[in-house]
Amino acid sequence: MVVVDASAFAAVIFSEEHGARVLEQIANADSLTAPAILPFELANTARTKIRQRPSDAATLRENLAEALERGIVLRPVDFVAVVELALETNLSASDASYLWLARHLRVRLITLDKKLAAHAETF
Numbered sequence: 001m002v003v004v005d006a007s008a009f010a011a012v013i014f015s016e017e018h019g020a021r022v023l024e025q026i027a028n029a030d031s032l033t034a035p036a037i038l039p040f041e042l043a044n045t046a047r048t049k050i051r052q053r054p055s056d057a058a059t060l061r062e063n064l065a066e067a068l069e070r071g072i073v074l075r076p077v078d079f080v081a082v083v084e085l086a087l088e089t090n091l092s093a094s095d096a097s098y099l100w101l102a103r104h105l106r107v108r109l110i111t112l113d114k115k116l117a118a119h120a121e122t123f
Contacts, residue, residue: 001029001030001031001032001033001105001107002025002026002029002031002032002033002107002108002109002110003032003033003034003098003101003102003105003107003108003109003110004022004026004032004033004034004038004072004109004110004111005034005038005095005098005109005110005111005112005113005116006034006037006038006041006042006045006094007111007112007113007116008022008025008026008110008111008112009022009034009038009042009067009072010041010042010045011112012026012067013042013063013064013066013067014045014046014049014060014063015063018112022110022112025110026110031073032070032071032072032073033072033073033074033075033101033105033107034072034073034074034075034098034101035074035075035076035077035097035098035100035101036074036075036076036077037094037097038072038074039068039074041094042064042067042068043064046060046061046063046064075101077097077100077101077104078100078104079093081100082096082097082100083096085099085100089119091115091116091119095113095115095116098111098116099116099119099120102120108120
């Protein structure tokens with residue numbers, strides 16, 4: 001099992017530059033998990049991409065819909081602990097939720113966010 005954050009999963013589902021690298025990283029995982037915030041973050045990414053590329057709106061919506069059906073296990077987080085971790089690491093609460101979950105489950109975190117990745121490597 002690995003925790004996958006929105007930056008990494010968005011790269012895969014929206015065929016971004018680093019999507020292939022993320023696929024390699026998750027290929028051997030028996031399952032993917034993420035905080036329950038993941039669908040909201042993916043929806044926001046889709047919204048941004050649709051505004052930037054209105055001609056691709058239908059494809060982007062399809063990509064989002066397919067991604068949401070992929071069976072990533074969405075998990076609750078301890079919000080008080082997430083706030084403490086966010087303060088400790090100077091991460092946003094949403095980024096800290098991915099880090100908290102990875103630490104809580106004692107599994108690897110897959111992310112394209114360099115600051116988040118640096119904190120994930122320290123535990």
